[in-house]
């Protein structure tokens with residue numbers, strides 16, 4: 001695995017901004033691209049350890065051996081070589097006791113390996129939950145007690161991120177692992193990396209694509225758990241937050257390393273919400289768009305010559321019957337139909 005990339009394309013240095021941008025794009029999308037290929041229903045677990053640079057090659061070799069020894073057949077190791085920082089990714093079914101037992105044994109061996117090389121159990125991403133039970137293996141008991149004391153001073157009730165960074169639970173790294181449910185074909189490959197978020201037009205209004213997917217997964221999980229109250233609450237809240245306010249412009253797909261277009265999912269969900277009559281009407285309009293727009297123009301022309309009261313009531317009735325998304329609200333502020341433009 002470690003040598004797989006150079007065999008695909010030899011390493012090269014470049015001062016060309018375009019070539020550098022392309023390489024960075026591959027590097028930044030690496031985690032998502034690899035995690036996307038995980039077996040369905042498994043969770044991608046990404047580690048973040050560091051060893052002194054002069055020990056990096058040996059640590060890599062040993063890590064690859066360790067992964068093989070524990071039966072991880074498709075791990076990926078990458079990272080920041082100049083800093084001795086290694087990321088590697090494994091996949092586990094977090095609801096399978098056998099997978100959890102393997103993860104427990106592997107983590108124990110990993111901690112020994114990294115500490116034997118004089119490394120740190122966490123590098124650039126923080127201790128989190130995965131290494132919280134092991135910090136007393138890296139630091140002295142006195143120092144760990146100081147850390148706990150600082151935490152207690154700021155958080156006497158222990159309500160801030162319990163179990164994260166500091167924990168007394170020696171099995172904290174095996175608990176509350178996130179399961180990944182299969183929910184929607186369009187987005188099941190999502191690894192929740194968040195690359196789509198900066199380009200999403202609704203990010204400052206309601207939800208981002210990643211958040212829309214997370215809500216769908218939470219809903220599926222609640223349904224599987226039989227928590228119907230939560231299902232109902234999520235259905236109600238996601239209507240505006242997730243479905244109504246998505247621009248469905250597909251911009252997210254341009255930033256997503258695995259090409260997920262959350263807008264396609266939202267389009268389908270909107271379509272499923274439509275009644276047959278509404279869907280049939282819009283299908284017919286799409287097939288005969290010229291006629292549909294001409295008819296709409298003539299309707300506006302005619303409406304301008306009719307007392308408003310004669311239009312308002314049927315307009316409201318049609319909106320109530322067919323749906324406000326299908327029948328536009330008419331008002332006296334609307335212009336008449338106008339003339340057809342020549343291209």
Ligand code: SF4
Nearest residue numbers: 190191193194196256
């Ligand atoms: S949809 Fe967004 S969060 Fe999911 S993989 Fe693509 S970029 Fe990452």
